[in-house]
Amino acid sequence: MNGRPLPGEFAFIREVFAPLAAGEEGAFGLLDDAAVIEPAPGCRLAASVDMLVEGVHFLAGDPAFQVAQKLLRVNLSDLAAMGARPRVYLLGLAIPKPVDLDWLRDFARGLAADQERFAIALAGGDTAATTGPPTLSLTAIGEVEAGRALLRSNAAAGEHVYVSGTIGDAALGLRLLQGADMGLAGHARDAAIARYRLPEPRLRLGMAVPASAAVDVSDGLIADLGHICIASGLGARIEAARVPVSGAARAALGRGAVGIADLLTGGDDYELVFTAPADRGNAVREAAARASVPVTRIGTMTEGEGVSVLDREGAPMEIGKAGYAHF
Amino acid sequence: MNGRPLPGEFAFIREVFAPLAAGEEGAFGLLDDAAVIEPAPGCRLAASVDMLVEGVHFLAGDPAFQVAQKLLRVNLSDLAAMGARPRVYLLGLAIPKPVDLDWLRDFARGLAADQERFAIALAGGDTAATTGPPTLSLTAIGEVEAGRALLRSNAAAGEHVYVSGTIGDAALGLRLLQGADMGLAGHARDAAIARYRLPEPRLRLGMAVPASAAVDVSDGLIADLGHICIASGLGARIEAARVPVSGAARAALGRGAVGIADLLTGGDDYELVFTAPADRGNAVREAAARASVPVTRIGTMTEGEGVSVLDREGAPMEIGKAGYAHF
Numbered sequence: 334m335n336g337r338p339l340p341g342e343f344a345f346i347r348e349v350f351a352p353l354a355a356g357e358e359g360a361f362g363l364l365d366d367a368a369v370i371e372p373a374p375g376c377r378l379a380a381s382v383d384m385l386v387e388g389v390h391f392l393a394g395d396p397a398f399q400v401a402q403k404l405l406r407v408n409l410s411d412l413a414a415m416g417a418r419p420r421v422y423l424l425g426l427a428i429p430k431p432v433d434l435d436w437l438r439d440f441a442r443g444l445a446a447d448q449e450r451f452a453i454a455l456a457g458g459d460t461a462a463t464t465g466p467p468t469l470s471l472t473a474i475g476e477v478e479a480g481r482a483l484l485r486s487n488a489a490a491g492e493h494v495y496v497s498g499t500i501g502d503a504a505l506g507l508r509l510l511q512g513a514d515m516g517l518a519g520h521a522r523d524a525a526i527a528r529y530r531l532p533e534p535r536l537r538l539g540m541a542v543p544a545s546a547a548v549d550v551s552d553g554l555i556a557d558l559g560h561i562c563i564a565s566g567l568g569a570r571i572e573a574a575r576v577p578v579s580g581a582a583r584a585a586l587g588r589g590a591v592g593i594a595d596l597l598t599g600g601d602d603y604e605l606v607f608t609a610p611a612d613r614g615n616a617v618r619e620a621a622a623r624a625s626v627p628v629t630r631i632g633t634m635t636e637g638e639g640v641s642v643l644d645r646e647g648a649p650m651e652i653g654k655a656g657y658a659h660f
Numbered sequence: 661m662n663g664r665p666l667p668g669e670f671a672f673i674r675e676v677f678a679p680l681a682a683g684e685e686g687a688f689g690l691l692d693d694a695a696v697i698e699p700a701p702g703c704r705l706a707a708s709v710d711m712l713v714e715g716v717h718f719l720a721g722d723p724a725f726q727v728a729q730k731l732l733r734v735n736l737s738d739l740a741a742m743g744a745r746p747r748v749y750l751l752g753l754a755i756p757k758p759v760d761l762d763w764l765r766d767f768a769r770g771l772a773a774d775q776e777r778f779a780i781a782l783a784g785g786d787t788a789a790t791t792g793p794p795t796l797s798l799t800a801i802g803e804v805e806a807g808r809a810l811l812r813s814n815a816a817a818g819e820h821v822y823v824s825g826t827i828g829d830a831a832l833g834l835r836l837l838q839g840a841d842m843g844l845a846g847h848a849r850d851a852a853i854a855r856y857r858l859p860e861p862r863l864r865l866g867m868a869v870p871a872s873a874a875v876d877v878s879d880g881l882i883a884d885l886g887h888i889c890i891a892s893g894l895g896a897r898i899e900a901a902r903v904p905v906s907g908a909a910r911a912a913l914g915r916g917a918v919g920i921a922d923l924l925t926g927g928d929d930y931e932l933v934f935t936a937p938a939d940r941g942n943a944v945r946e947a948a949a950r951a952s953v954p955v956t957r958i959g960t961m962t963e964g965e966g967v968s969v970l971d972r973e974g975a976p977m978e979i980g981k982a983g984y985a986h987f
Binding site for chain 1: 750
């Protein structure tokens with residue numbers, strides 16, 4: 334007999350996924366047991382894993398192209414928060430059988446589009462049959478110069494706290510998708526929904542910014558800044574009025590359709606929150622300009638613990654839960 | 661308000677999983693966005709991902725301790741097949757809520773036991789809620805000296821084909837678990853079932869053996885040797901009578917309870933199949949002795965394509981399907 338490839342699995346890996354690995358020598362055409370990766374001289378590798386589950390993180394009807402982009406980008410956002418440059422990724426796909434080849438092809442097209450954009454290639458993976466919802470796991474591997482990783486534990490009291498872009502748009506987008514009517518103009522609605530659906534990992538900012546500590550906003554600004562506080566053994570104080578919000582968010586706030594606490598604790602923004610010494614303000618702004626990403630100072634790291642939010646009068650605000658709880 | 665950790669997820673990560681990362685500096689106590697890994701001088705990193713789905717790869721009632729070991733070991737077997745030394749792993753767990761903490765604790769104890777045994781540590785991960793069966797993804801990262809990776813594509817015509825250990829025990833074990841009565845003695849039954857349940861990754865052999873090409877037997881001997889053939893653009897010829905089988909398998913064959921083809925195409929043995937030049941036979945045997953793993957020559961790489969299996973008279977055998985098909 335002949336050692337023919339098994340029906341199905343090897344055929345769709347060769348057709349759909351092998352082209353995504355074509356540019357990466359260490360992927361061995363997806364034909365080997367493991368990928369081999371060599372960091373650039375003086376660099377370490379940074380590795381992160383994130384999963385998306387259908388019905389939890391995306392809906393059955395969502396375009397596979399976009400699901401693929403979201404899967405890749407939530408991981409790239411973790412690399413951004415470490416200051417790492419993307420290198421390769423590994424895929425773990427648990428999918429129902431029979432395999433929906435059209436879905437997989439669209440999924441692969443989404444990956445291909447983002448591989449080009451973010452200079453990363455597929456290097457390996459596994460596919461498994463499941464009786465449950467499609468469950469997608471991605472391991473992103475990047476590289477960062479030795480000693481340059483932006484650790485959550487590296488903040489110091491007195492450092493300034495910055496955030497990139499605007500905060501709360503993804504939370505707005507989710508509410509709009511859930512049917513909330515906020516009286517927003519069409520383009521503002523679309524922009525908020527797009528923010529929810531498709532993160533924009535702040536890779537160039539993460540690589541350029543002279544930050545001490547950084548985290549990406551996935552669970553919510555307060556919750557994620559809280560992670561820097563816990564890891565650094567510090568507290569933080571932010572001024573709600575300084576937190577940058579989009580025009581759509583300002584309109585929704587103005588109408589009372591959402592409160593500022595909803596925006597500060599909403600997940601999925603995938604902006605970077607980071608700290609830097611007070612005397613590095615100019616260097617932070619220059620790095621932000623080089624990365625073409627707006628950056629705003631929102632507060633200060635303090636002794637103590639937890640994140641305090643102050644209102645316009647400088648009085649502490651009561652926020653409730655800090656962010657999204659998975660369990 | 662305070663940036664308290666979210667209820668549930670962060671609590672069980674800290675309690676159950678952080679201790680598994682305690683020995684690994686680059687894991688940052690599981691508190692950061694990504695793990696940071698530095699290969700030893702002159703080494704590359706090797707990365708592999710494998711998933712297990714409840715109801716497909718393990719049963720709902722299986723002990724979590726053992727499920728964890730299997731999840732880790734199937735990945736370690738991939739590192740073994742690259743000749744890599746284990747370094748760290750990342751976990752991706754999609755689990756139903758509410759979280760079954762007792763299950764997770766037992767799962768973590770299984771990981772802890774194998775971390776010790778195989779000198780690997782947890783460096784990061786993600787947990788997600790799922791409405792479906794528990795779906796477990798693991799990314800294993802090892803290191804291998806530059807130029808020493810055992811690629812599937814590196815076999816040459818005329819090289820000898822070797823296999824470690826014995827072949828077909830896992831297939832026997834699966835049949836026994838499915839209720840087949842093969843008239844085996846109790847200890848032979850137990851041994852075959854243990855082989856199916858708990859792979860023994862051949863890491864020391866992979867690191868020591870002067871092989872040209874290697875693969876681990878997960879889909880079946882014929883199918884996996886077929887992967888070397890495809891990647892190397894060659895064929896292979898093996899002699900069925902040379903393939904090493906255990907006493908239990910010999911007894912089952914003798915009773916006609918299974919055929920040799922069942923053993924040659926059964927999955928889950930996690931032995932190594934590898935090729936080496938004919939003049940390296942002594943070096944192969946010495947490496948096997950150092951690794952304390954029996955190794956048997958079963959055939960030869962040839963021009964052409966596909967795996968031919970010869971019977972005792974040297975006539976080609978008809979085998980049917982080459983191995984386990986996932987889809």
